Amino acid sequence: MAQKGNLLTFRPDVKVVDATIRDGGLVNDFYFSDEFVTNLYKANVKARVDYMEFGYRADKEMFDTESFGKWKFSSDEDIRSIVGDNNTELKIAIMADVGRCNYKEDIHESSESPVDLIRVATYVNTMPAALDMIEDAHMKGYETTCNIMAISNAKESDIAASLEMLGQSPVDGIYIVDSYGSIYPEQIRTISEQYMEIGEKYDKYIGIHAHNNQQLAFANTIESCAQGVSYLDATMSGMGRGAGNCPMELLLGFLKNPKYKLFPVIQFIENNIVPLKESGMEWGYDIPYLLTGHLNQHPRAAIAAMKEGRKDYSGFYKEIIDKD
C-alpha cells in the first residue's frame, strides 16, 4: 500500500485518542484522584486531542466496587462530574469488554450520556459477542470501534474472518491492538495494509493501540499512520499496563497538524505524572517486559515480577521460556 502523507504535511483524518485513564488504570486499579482526571481532561482540551477515553464500563455484579477506583466502571454520572456538559471539541470514549460489561443495562441511550464513542474490546474467538455489543451501542446512538486484542497470537485467517464480520457490521472503526508489545514495524505495515483494505472496502476507519515492551509503541504507531491508519492511541508519559503505551508527548511532537499543542501535555506531565511516579506508580520499558514481548506472551508474568521488585532477570527468563 502506498504511503499516505509525508513528514511536511498532515492528514486531517488523523485523530488522537488519549487512553491514559483506561490503560493507565490497569497500573493503579483505576484509583485516580478527581484532580488528576480533571487536569487530564483540561490538558486534552488544550492540546486539542480528539478523544479522551475514561475507563471501562465494567459490570458491577462481576467486579467489586470496593476493589477498584470508579474508572473501572466509568458511569455516566462520574464522567459528567468531570466534564459537565463537555462543551468542547474533545469527544469522550469508554471501553466495554466482551464478557465483562452488562451493556444492555449499563450503556444508556447516547442522548442521555456524555459518552460519544464506545470502544468494544474482544479477542477473535468472541467476535459474535462483540458484534452484539457493537449493534447495541450503535442502535443507542454511539460511535463505535472494535478493538481486536492479542492479534500477535491469532491466526491470520481468523483475523481476516473477524475483519470481514466487522466490515459488514455497523461499527465505525476497527483497531489494531498489539497487546503483548511483540510486533515489529515491518509486521505493523503488513497488518495495517490488511486492516486498511477492509477499511476502504467497507468505509471504516482503522486505529492502533500499541504497547512498549520492545520500545516500539511510538514507532509502530507512526508507521501504521503512514500506511493510512488514522485513530492513534496514546497515553501521558506512556502510562499503561506493564511497559505502557505510545507516549502522548512523542505522538504530538510528531504530528504536523498545527491544531495539536505539545505544551499542555508537557505541563500535565510535570504537574501530574511526575508526582504519580514519585508516589511509587511504576510502568514503562524494563527487561521482564522486553522478555514477554520478545516471546510473544501476555505480560502478566512480567507484571508480577516487577511488583515483587525482582531483578533476577536471567532467572525470570528461564522461567518464562519454560512456559513458552
Place this chain on the structure above:
Amino acid sequence: MAQKGNLLTFRPDVKVVDATIRDGGLVNDFYFSDEFVTNLYKANVKARVDYMEFGYRADKEMFDTESFGKWKFSSDEDIRSIVGDNNTELKIAIMADVGRCNYKEDIHESSESPVDLIRVATYVNTMPAALDMIEDAHMKGYETTCNIMAISNAKESDIAASLEMLGQSPVDGIYIVDSYGSIYPEQIRTISEQYMEIGEKYDKYIGIHAHNNQQLAFANTIESCAQGVSYLDATMSGMGRGAGNCPMELLLGFLKNPKYKLFPVIQFIENNIVPLKESGMEWGYDIPYLLTGHLNQHPRAAIAAMKEGRKDYSGFYKEIIDKD
C-alpha cells in the same frame, strides 16, 4: 530500495557492534571498573557479538587523564589488560575523534595492537581531516569506518559530497549517526537508501548508530537494517549519552541469526547494569531528551537539566524553544 531479508531469515552480512564503553563512558566520564569491562567483554564473547568498542583514543595533551577514566584514552595496553591476546571471534574497536586524537603518534601499527577497527568520528565540515585519519589507520593495517555525526543538522548536498569523498577513500564502512535522536523511521529509510547507494557503488558497508530521545533508537536500527544497513550499534540496556542508544537486549532479541545469544546479555545486565543504575548512573528516555530530539538540538541542555534533577519540564521547554 527493496527490502533486504525478512523476519524469518537472517543476513550473514549483519554485524552487531557493542558500544557500551564508548557511548556509556559519556555518562560516567569513562570511569568503569575493570571488573565491569571484563564482564562486558566476556558477555559479548558469549553472546557472539561481532565487535566490542572500547572508548575513545583521546589525545592526552588535550584531555586531563586525572579528569577521565582510562577508556577516554583506550591505550593498547589497557585494552590488552582486559582482552589479553583476544583469542576469540570478537573484534575490538576504538573511536578516534577528528581534532581530539593525535593519531599519527597514538595509533600504532595494527600488528602491535589488540585493536581491529578504528572508527573515525567527524562532522561533515571536517571531512578532509577525517580522510587523513582514515588513510593513516588504513595504512597501519586497520579496518576503518567513518561515522558522520549530527546529520540531522547537515544539508543533504553536504552529506552527498561527504559520501562521495568516502566512497573514493580506503574506508571500509560508513556510519549513519543520529546524534540528536531526532530522526524518524521514515527518514531513516531515505537516508539508508542514500548511504546504501554509495556503499554498493564503492563496495563499502553501511552502519547505524542511533539515539533514543524519541524512543526510536531500536526502531531506526532495525528499519535501516531492513534497507541493507549491516553494522548495527547497540549498548547494554541502551547505556549512552542522554537518552542512550539502541538497547543490545532488544537488538539480539530481534536478529534471527542463531549464533547470537540473548541470555548472556540478560545476565550481564542483571549483574552489572542493575548495580550501576543503583549506584546513581542515569541515562535513558526522559522529557528533556525528547524535547531536544523533537527540536533537533544537541542534547547538552537536556543533559544539564537532568544532572540538576530538574522536573520543571515546561520551563525547560520554554528555554530551549528560545534557543531554537
